[in-house]
Amino acid sequence: MITLETLLEEQKAVLVLSNGKIFHGIGFGATTKAIGELVFTTFTAAGYNCALTDPSNHGQLYTLTYPLVGNYGVPPWEKDQTGIEKWFESDSIKCSGFIVHEACKNPSHYESTKNLDMFLKEHHIPGIERIDTRELTKILRKEGVQLGLLQVFAKDELIPSDTELLQEVKNALDPNQRHLVAEISREKVQELRIAEERSIGTVIVIDCGVKNNILRELNKRNLDVVIVPYNTSYEEIMKYDPDGILISNGPGDPKKCIETIEVAKNIINNNIPCMGICLGNQIIGLAAGGDTYKMKFGHRGGNKPVIDLRTGKGFITSQNHGYALKITTLLKSGFKPLFTNADDGTNEGIYHPEKPIFAVQFHPEAYPGPEDTTYLFDDFLQNIAFRAFTHPRDKNQSIEEEI
Secondary structure, eight states: OOOHHHHHHSOEEEEEETTSOEEEEEEEEOSSEEEEEEEEEOOOSSOHHHHHTOGGGTTEEEEEOSSEEOTTOBOOOOBOTTSSBSSSSSSSOOOSEEEOSEEOSSOOOTTOOBOHHHHHHHTTOEEEESSOHHHHHHHHHHHOOEEEEEEEOOTTOOOOOHHHHHHHHHTSOOGGGSOHHHHHSOSSOEEEOOOTTTOOOEEEEEESSOOHHHHHHHHHTTOEEEEEETTOOHHHHHTTOOSEEEEOOOSSOGGGOHHHHHHHHHHHHTTOOEEEETHHHHHHHHHTTOEEEEEEEEEEEEEEEEEETTTOOEEEEEEEEEEEEEGGGGTTSSOEEEEEETTTOOEEEEEOTTSSEEEESSBTTOSSSOOTTTHHHHHHHHHHHHSSTTOOOOTTSOHHHHO
């Protein structure tokens, strides 16, 4: 419990929910204000550097349910051999604000260069700690995600009344009404090519907010990667003569990605090998004639169980989404459900039995996180080789030789 004496010694901060609930806590990070969609994730002590920089979290006030965050500090900003950030999912923090029970001030790790407070300050992101994140999570689970305001005050700054703060939240625009993908997608084409003697093909990644580890997984499989903006036309994409196309994860309402949905329609009609991840699953479903809906509080965490409907096998996955496909709207599309969520029965992936196209709602590239489903990148590679999702591959035959 935050006492008045504690607040007088520390930097004051406040978190205001649109339902009228107000949390007073201690601020860290930037002395500023942020309004966003308030969500929670059940990720544990590891991975906060990746969560903060995940483009799917653009426009969100991000709450971690794990009580102590920041123990191992923040690693250095450096790039790997492919030319992308080594320890982060993008080149900057994408969350609008960060909410934890306690932020570690003195981390311990041989690669740590700074603590969370310094990290957030560098990127002008406010944070709040010493609030009851269990109570906050219960509210969001019961009432659903909602708008919130997070503000960190300077020590001599006058704090507005609760009434004024609540009115500001009620008048704020829901970030999901904005085209969030357009705000964070690359504006120019970027190429991540490997050594010529290793390359077995080229994959186009449509950047709706792609995570760096997706790019790494493709490069690991000896694929050159060309990343294009979300609104690149099908004709422009095909000028690269790609062997396959991946539609990435990203933030916000998938129905706003009109140009990407149109590209996905062409991919389906022309039988182009394609893989969708998270938002990509929803975009492919919309392109096939299906519908999507906003979930009550979404799936965010590294321990989400899914069932492969073809084999009955279960997998633990990393997930981070607030929208989902309404699978009943795809019954006449030719697509079939691939995975389902073991907790609530929501769709976790689709595939076309006669086309080399599939998508998953979770993150097979999770880093850090469960690695149960990284094999799906190999399935994508097999689709590129054989141009069919269910084609039986001779185990003695090299995929690379077929591309």
